[in-house]
Amino acid sequence: MHILRLTDSAYHIPRKNRQNTISRALVMLGVNEVKSICMSIAVFDPLMQKGSHKELTLEIARAFHAAVQARYFAVMRGDPASEEVFTTALLYHLGEMIFWSFAGKEIDSLRQELKRKDIPRTEAEKNVLGFELNELTAALGRKWGLGRLLEDSVSAEQMDNPRLKTVRLSHQLVKLVEQGWETEETKNLLQEIVAFTGLPQTALMPALRRNTEEAVQLAEAYGASAASERIARLVETPADDEDLKELERQLARTENAEQPPVRDAEYQLKVLRKLSDTIIAGSSVSEVLELVLDGIYRGIGMDRALFALLSPNKKYLRAKSVAGAGRDILARKFKLEVNEAAPTIFDKVICEQDAFWIKDRSSSAAKELIPQLLEEIIGDGPFFVAPAVVDNQAIGIFFADRRPSMRELDEECFDAFRQFAMQANLALEYLGKY
Numbered sequence: 001m002h003i004l005r006l007t008d009s010a011y012h013i014p015r016k017n018r019q020n021t022i023s024r025a026l027v028m029l030g031v032n033e034v035k036s037i038c039m040s041i042a043v044f045d046p047l048m049q050k051g052s053h054k055e056l057t058l059e060i061a062r063a064f065h066a067a068v069q070a071r072y073f074a075v076m077r078g079d080p081a082s083e084e085v086f087t088t089a090l091l092y093h094l095g096e097m098i099f100w101s102f103a104g105k106e107i108d109s110l111r112q113e114l115k116r117k118d119i120p121r122t123e124a125e126k127n128v129l130g131f132e133l134n135e136l137t138a139a140l141g142r143k144w145g146l147g148r149l150l151e152d153s154v155s156a157e158q159m160d161n162p163r164l165k166t167v168r169l170s171h172q173l174v175k176l177v178e179q180g181w182e183t184e185e186t187k188n189l190l191q192e193i194v195a196f197t198g199l200p201q202t203a204l205m206p207a208l209r210r211n212t213e214e215a216v217q218l219a220e221a222y223g224a225s226a227a228s229e230r231i232a233r234l235v236e237t238p239a240d241d242e243d244l245k246e247l248e249r250q251l252a253r254t255e256n257a258e259q260p261p262v263r264d265a266e267y268q269l270k271v272l273r274k275l276s277d278t279i280i281a282g283s284s285v286s287e288v289l290e291l292v293l294d295g296i297y298r299g300i301g302m303d304r305a306l307f308a309l310l311s312p313n314k315k316y317l318r319a320k321s322v323a324g325a326g327r328d329i330l331a332r333k334f335k336l337e338v339n340e341a342a343p344t345i346f347d348k349v350i351c352e353q354d355a356f357w358i359k360d361r362s363s364s365a366a367k368e369l370i371p372q373l374l375e376e377i378i379g380d381g382p383f384f385v386a387p388a389v390v391d392n393q394a395i396g397i398f399f400a401d402r403r404p405s406m407r408e409l410d411e412e413c414f415d416a417f418r419q420f421a422m423q424a425n426l427a428l429e430y431l432g433k434y
Contacts, residue, residue: 043144057230063091067089068212069174081163088150089167089170169189190205216311260303261301263299263301263412264299264301267299275292285431286321297324303402304400306398316338325405334378336374346399353387358385381403383400383401384418385398388425398420
């Protein structure tokens, strides 16, 4: 059941028929990723069922967060074993998690010893337990066959191994950002990550934040709600930091020079035909959604198109895919908490499962459904919004507008937008069944 739930964990698509889903998971994700899912399920399920110490929650949160960042660093470096790196980062502090989950009276003793400022953590562990917890990680890795990379991760002799460096950098990062994204220590580590991965400085911070949001979703999919909430605190900071301001300055410099796409009926039909072929070919959910957003953006001639996904606990609505002007800015800003007591237009769309064209933002009804917090994210002006529905369950929303160019919207655009949303829902329904 866990594998089925995690196969589309990034999109949380409900599934009716599951008899062929393991085969489908292998096709959609590949053998290596399914293997890493199986391995992590076998380890994390007992941990989450057994313990509830705050230290365990912290270690699990760091494990998911570091694993997602490490896989991204590996991919950016062109490492073909990114899933092995992911699994190693996920289990890098396995010994610590096992201890906080299963230990007895030693827990209080180690807590007291760790409060000492005059000794390193490893020495405190030796004083209480007689060994270091990373040695337990290596021993369990050997005993359970969790991979040579995990065994080597505690060896000082392996410092030059680029895969181990990827794992260690990811864990250093997740610890530092708990103190803030803008600390001097974090900035110094980011420079090291830039040099190691070759990722441009301007692209690094948005990528790291997107990875953090993905880690929130991943932890939720594994059922680690407390860990997911802890990671989520790292992405709840206001979206006005320096890297976002720089993105906005870049957009301002290029927005007037670029011509927005115009409506192209032939391109709409081309995308719809390609969408049908993609579904039949069994492509991934992300490919389908990107194709739909491209049809809305370039085919209908919108300035921006977005797909936002509800979290599994239905508490948050976050951007997953964005096309068009200022896509990085909108992706960064678009994070909303679902509030049943004061619903927004997006809550209304999800509840009623119907598409809306918001024409007049000055009416009292519009102002009630579009509070200031939402306006700060999407700006002013008219827009289209439609629900993403699978198996009669709303899983998110599609949004599109022409705010940057201030061009008018019309009935033909709205009809085409609804058509793309409907085709997306049919595609998601099909991929959920087969």
